[in-house]
Amino acid sequence: MTYYFKDYLKVLSEKGELKTISRFVDPNLEIAEITDREASAPNGGKALLFNNTGTDFPIITNLFTSEKRIALSFEMKSMEEVSTKIVDFYDTLTHNQAISRHSRKSLFNEVSQFFPRTSDVGSYQEVAIFPPDLNRIPFLKNRTFDEAYSLHEVPMVIKNPISAQYAVSSTRLLWHSRSTFQVSFEPSSLAGHSFHNSPMGRVPVAFFLGGDPLYCLSGLIPRSGEMEPFLLGGYIRKKAVVKVPCLSQPIEVPENCDLVIEGYIDKNAQLVPAAACGNNTGFYSVGGEEPLVHVTCITHRKNAHIPVLIPSIGLHTTRGFLTKALSTMVEAGIENSVDRQVKKLCFPHFCKQGTVAIVGINKFYPGQVEKTAHAFWGSDQAALNKLLIVVDSNTDVHNPLKVNDCISKYYNPNTDTFLSQGPLSVTDHAAMQRGFGGKLCLDATCKNNISEATIPVAGKAFEFYHKSQASPSPEQTQARILIAVDDQVNLDDLFLCLWLAVPNTDPLRDIHIRDGILYVDASIKTGSTKEGTRPWPNICCSSMKVIQVVDNYWERLKIGDFIPSPSRVLHPLLRDGNAQISE
Numbered sequence: 001m002t003y004y005f006k007d008y009l010k011v012l013s014e015k016g017e018l019k020t021i022s023r024f025v026d027p028n029l030e031i032a033e034i035t036d037r038e039a040s041a042p043n044g045g046k047a048l049l050f051n052n053t054g055t056d057f058p059i060i061t062n063l064f065t066s067e068k069r070i071a072l073s074f075e076m077k078s079m080e081e082v083s084t085k086i087v088d089f090y091d092t093l094t095h096n097q098a099i100s101r102h103s104r105k106s107l108f109n110e111v112s113q114f115f116p117r118t119s120d121v122g123s124y125q126e127v128a129i130f131p132p133d134l135n136r137i138p139f140l141k142n143r144t145f146d147e148a149y150s151l152h153e154v155p156m157v158i159k160n161p162i163s164a165q166y167a168v169s170s171t172r173l174l175w176h177s178r179s180t181f182q183v184s185f186e187p188s189s190l191a192g193h194s195f196h197n198s199p200m201g202r203v204p205v206a207f208f209l210g211g212d213p214l215y216c217l218s219g220l221i222p223r224s225g226e227m228e229p230f231l232l233g234g235y236i237r238k239k240a241v242v243k244v245p246c247l248s249q250p251i252e253v254p255e256n257c258d259l260v261i262e263g264y265i266d267k268n269a270q271l272v273p274a275a276a277c278g279n280n281t282g283f284y285s286v287g288g289e290e291p292l293v294h295v296t297c298i299t300h301r302k303n304a305h306i307p308v309l310i311p312s313i314g315l316h317t318t319r320g321f322l323t324k325a326l327s328t329m330v331e332a333g334i335e336n337s338v339d340r341q342v343k344k345l346c347f348p349h350f351c352k353q354g355t356v357a358i359v360g361i362n363k364f365y366p367g368q369v370e371k372t373a374h375a376f377w378g379s380d381q382a383a384l385n386k387l388l389i390v391v392d393s394n395t396d397v398h399n400p401l402k403v404n405d406c407i408s409k410y411y412n413p414n415t416d417t418f419l420s421q422g423p424l425s426v427t428d429h430a431a432m433q434r435g436f437g438g439k440l441c442l443d444a445t446c447k448n449n450i451s452e453a454t455i456p457v458a459g460k461a462f463e464f465y466h467k468s469q470a471s472p473s474p475e476q477t478q479a480r481i482l483i484a485v486d487d488q489v490n491l492d493d494l495f496l497c498l499w500l501a502v503p504n505t506d507p508l509r510d511i512h513i514r515d516g517i518l519y520v521d522a523s524i525k526t527g528s529t530k531e532g533t534r535p536w537p538n539i540c541c542s543s544m545k546v547i548q549v550v551d552n553y554w555e556r557l558k559i560g561d562f563i564p565s566p567s568r569v570l571h572p573l574l575r576d577g578n579a580q581i582s583e
Helices: 005-014 030-039 067-073 079-094 190-197 214-218 231-237 317-337 368-377 400-410 494-501 544-557 566-573
Strands: 018-021 047-050 059-061 127-129 150-159 166-175 180-184 202-209 242-245 252-254 259-266 292-300 342-346 356-361 387-392 417-423 436-443 460-466 479-485 511-514 517-521
Touching: 005 018, 005 067, 030 047, 030 059, 030 544, 030 566, 067 079, 079 231, 150 190, 150 214, 166 190, 202 252, 214 231, 356 368, 368 387, 368 417, 368 436, 387 400, 400 460, 400 479, 479 494, 544 566
Parallel strands: 018 047, 356 387, 387 436, 460 479, 479 517
Antiparallel strands: 047 059, 127 292, 150 166, 150 202, 166 180, 180 292, 202 259, 242 252, 259 292, 342 356, 417 436, 511 517
């Protein structure tokens, strides 16, 4: 059982899914560059174990870029098996009452026995660091223009003071001092609700690394507010998660973690301007203010290993495995708690998970697509979605060709475009206000109740063109959607164009409909060129200097054939400036 992280590493090694690097590798920039290359290999490459980084702990990267390793983290053979197990879990809950502390006794025995239980002490508390020293934890510098050392997608545990329910959310940590770091989490998340509802001035929090490999995914999975965050893991492992009290804060964390950072956030303290740092969007974060976490204790297991999720550069097609897994995990929850008519869900891998969603519904009455959009955007699981594409439930939402076919056949921009506004991710740089902007829904379902004369002639779903060129006229194209990108973008690289189109667009500002075509401006916008824009970030990639350094010692890593840097493809897209593009 991969209940402990060391057991998961052993399984990966036995299955040939782990490469160990004993040569010294600088954690500043070089670990990210090596990980980028391995992740760009066929099928996502292998997981990487860095044993010699000059830090107190070995670092593991590239854990979830292959379907095989994700399935192994569930102790299963395929994502189909994982999907079946998760659907069974939600079906079991649906046949009873909603999960909450008031309805636990009514759950089936097969589920209720896996509710977390509490113990007095945990194995992660073998070593306690007093006073805490964050310099001993491997915060990394991943990208050339990073202004701070960071850890990404770290699960944070926080307790709702009203319901006493725990929430786990994915966070980004920026090193600030030996005993403080900045934390970034979505204000609309369950963690954000718990934080803002707390009557205490000092809100206790804990961050954990390692342990059960499912913990690495736990913070990435949006959940309903009534869902016990560790119940699914217990159900899959057939073993209840054991939680233990922290040493310095009134909060509990799983006992099998490798390392735990305990601390508090002072709600009355002034927020601190955030340093620029590369994000999983493929762009740098620019601007914004974030709270400080005051660390009160650090505890860890002896011989602890630290799993690190490196923020992706640009587009990694191998991330499709991770987004498909997350789609599977969220799909059942969406159907059971958001909209019964949602039968299929896909988060395309060309953008940050959840920003774009394709859903298949059983449509049978007018206004149903709009109802689904409202329910989707109003849910805890999908509140940050920016582009929603709705198709019929018999469509394979994971097949881009099938989805494009639906758009080209059934989508009419004049009648099937639905705009709204609401919360967006704080990492969305195109939003006119940080964390708030436009939302777009495209109705690509079959229209059986309208005359054939009103159905547009089938053509292409979308077409890209350079911003400096005149937009194609209806006579020049059969595309339903025309998307303008900057001249430096290679129009032959479809997925690169798709990756740039979504994060560079705010639907309320950057789209308009003319002559039956939806026009999208996905070019770079700065304060001097577009009203309602904020500082615009550069894309994330490794510098030529770092690329050449890794090129020179690649053979000495002894991890296989040479892999060229994927950052080279993105260099033509870099603009003058640093993390922020110069005006």
